[in-house]
Amino acid sequence: MLKLATGADLTVADFFTPWNQDALAANDQDLGSGGVLLLPDQPGARPHLTVAAGKNGTIYLIDRDDLGVYQRCGATCDDVVQVTPLGFPSFGMPAYFNARLYYQGAGDVLKAFELSNGLLSSSPVSQSTTPFSYPGSTPSVSANGSSNAIVWALELNAGTAVLHAYDALDLSRELYASTQVPADQLDGGVKFTVPTVANGKVYVGTQSSLNVFGLSTQATQASFALTVTKTGTGDGTVTSADGKIDCGTSCTASYPGGTTATLTATPSQGSVFGGWSGCDGVSGATCTVMLGSGSKSVTAVFNAQQGFTLTVSKGGTGTGTVTSSDGGISCGPTCATTSAAYGSGTLVTLTASASGGSTFGGWSGCDGVSGLTCTVTMNASRSVTATFNVQRFTLTVSKGGTGTGTVTSSDGGISCGATCAAPYDGGTLVTLTASASGGSTFGSWSGCDGVSGLTCTVTMNASRS
Template sequence: MFERRWLLGVGLALVAVFGQAHPADAGVLDASWTAPTTNSDGSSLTDLASYRVYYSTSATPCPGGAFFSVASSTATPPTNQTVSFRLTGLANNSTYNVAVTAVDTGGNESTCSPSVGAVAQVEITATPTTTVNFGNVTIGSSATQTFTVQSTRAGTVTGTASVGAPFSIVSGSPFTLVGSGSTATVTVRFAPTSTAAASTNVNFTADGDALSRLVTGLGIGTGSTLTVSMAGAGSGTVTSNPAGISCGATCSASFTTGTMVTLTAAPGAGSTFTGWNGGGCSGTGTCTVTMTAATSVTASFMQASFALNVTKSGNGSGTVTSAPTGISCGATCSTSFTTGTVVTLTAAPAAGSIFTGWTGSCTGASTTCILTMSAARAVTATFALPSFALTVTKAGTGTVTSSPAGISCGGTCSASFTTGTVVTLTAAPGTGFFFSGWSGACTGTSTCTVTLNAAASVTATFSAGTGFTDNPLVAGTTLVKAVHITELRTTINTARTRNGLATSTWTDPTLTAGSTTIKRAHILELRTALNQVYTKLGRTLPTYTDSTLPAGTTAKAAHIQELRNAVNTIP
């Protein structure tokens, strides 16, 4: 008696899901399971013959009537042997439950494995998915149509295409698809042998999948030729009913005697249909010809015209002209051109203005704009007054603002202003600093006014301290005072602290106005303390009048002023 202990459940590995489902498409499922190795009594399995793979859309496929029989590759399966099998011919996009049993050489069947469900899918698609009509084909000639076969799973899929007479496969069968998304083209020929309608399926098969596409065609007898010519500068197409003429491409076709052929004209973009000539046709409606002999018909199309409108914007001025002529804006800013005309617009800024670019049907800053008139077009040309940059650089702590607004330095230290703008800069020192003056496009210590006719740069210098007494000192006029030394001591020590140096100590720490004599040592120790800050910052040391200050040298206004100038440049 065959009573096997089933090891592990059945594992289903689905093929890739296919779209474009067709009623004639057949789905597949890939199932895999681990082979049993022992009998229910624990003894080794030595007489395994086959498996039965049950399937059903019901919840319990096993036991049941529908199954595939799968021969075992060995009577004694090794441990962990995986068995795989593809179920074919299933209803596409339907959910199936699958279970497996084992059958021994005596025909005894094991109990059912647990069931697993999955959706049956196809591995290939074929487009078009709708009926392909070859139309009317004259006996003795042929027409071809193509199908695109596409794989929807990884790996390699091989297949074939077949069809019955009077259709045949010209190329593309057999086909091999490597990887999901890969395609092959199958060409089908219709070669009628009788004046009858033909209809059959093109059948595609691949690795157990099967799908079909319907093809139809009508064989017609020989007859008279209808020829269509197109005239005029415009464009368009002419088609026939029954099919045969599609002019543009096919402007001549044969129709059996007595056939009533209706021609329809369709103007192309930018063209109009102006009428028929020949074959007894006139006017702009459809043209109906009864084929009793060879017939020629002419369809005339003319080009349409489209308006080109130019608009100018901006605070500048200039003109826009066109080639071919028509636009001169300034005065004439709109005209019409026939369809297909290539129009070049040229922008010319007036003196004191600049051209900044096109918008609308043209973009960019080139002074020329090239348009092909296939529809109405609108273009805007922008002219502006030129702008110039005003750049502020700061030394020390403080802010600089502008009127008109634009500069707030601090944050924004450069802005552009239109030509001729009068910009006023105002300096505001930060805490512990005083404004010591402008350089560059401005000088002095009041507000700075710049008229922007070119790019300009201004430097605002803020110095540590609250300012100096008798500033500037005038050589030969200003007497050196105790307060001058005291102010420099305070300012230099502030700069030392700000740059990570200890404060200096001084000879005669407290100088009394009117009683303390200004000494050579007072000047030298100020220079030494300041030079140490310059060295810390990696700067070149200042140069001084009377660099060694020999004994007996009298303190001068120049000694004080050059120290003031040097300390004012320290951040």
């Protein structure tokens, strides 16, 4: 990565290259396959950030004011803001929207990484279910201001291309694919094509045509009613991000077909928010509703505040759910914190459940703990934290034969030599390099996913040897 100074001539003002550039180049894993994205200013000591990824499946978050040059912090160190595993080669660029980066590598699903306080989440906060073959995709985002965001990605198959649309808040929810409608079928795609969003439409170029996608006549003409009902022993208001609903007084509004409405519940003084029903997506006090094919009704529960508030938060690098036996607490995979009111003296039992690829790390703030279960007696307002961590696996290197030599990993975790085993996050791609000692020759590898000369690659989806 180069930063050029402008003047009478272009000159190199700064640069960055990975510490293991020689190994990356020798194994066709260079950084140059992916593009560079400049990010909006971020909070923290280094507000001016840029991001890039390449064939080695690693995301580099870099300070634009100090790119980090080469091996400045050591022979196996990149002096950048953050290095995050993507897991698959990148041949494009990410999209950025509302503090999220959307990446899709070759052979991988679409992934969203959260950007908070100038750092990326260590693992995706959301991902789709459909992997794209080479070259992956460079996604685009359409939105109505800061709401109703859709991520568009173009998939290339043999002889055809497919345009996919995903909910930007939940990539597991695919909203549309061009294969669903016969008239929307695309012909052969062109590598590295980016869906272009302009004037409420999405433009996609293929080998023989330019295709324009927009709302159908039927969807434009159709409108559907969204009705909000409030229930429970307390009171509060429900408002929509577009201002059409303020319930309160205005609890029904009409929306064009295809609209996603975002509702927020706010309890009145002396009440607590109890939960939603009827939503397509829920995050704490926020409810999202997709008005695709008919009118919908949602219910917000407000309860009179009695006794004390129990607040449940989640920590760690993984994901999971926390629920209470009475149903008052229900904190799903995307929920960071939630709360519920309980009468004085109530015994609350909480249960943690780790999501796939994560493990439960433990509780804090409980009166009693038994495995996944936490008990709290509500004699005061209480806070409890459940920790979930990304699942880790051990890579063990053994050396055989009559000679001697060393085996090292590109990240420095293995140096065998002395350190012949190391733990890695699930999905991490580890590159090992063998080096024969004087008087010895390197024979071969076994147990690798891929081998190129002295180099062995292993994807850590289980403990490996």
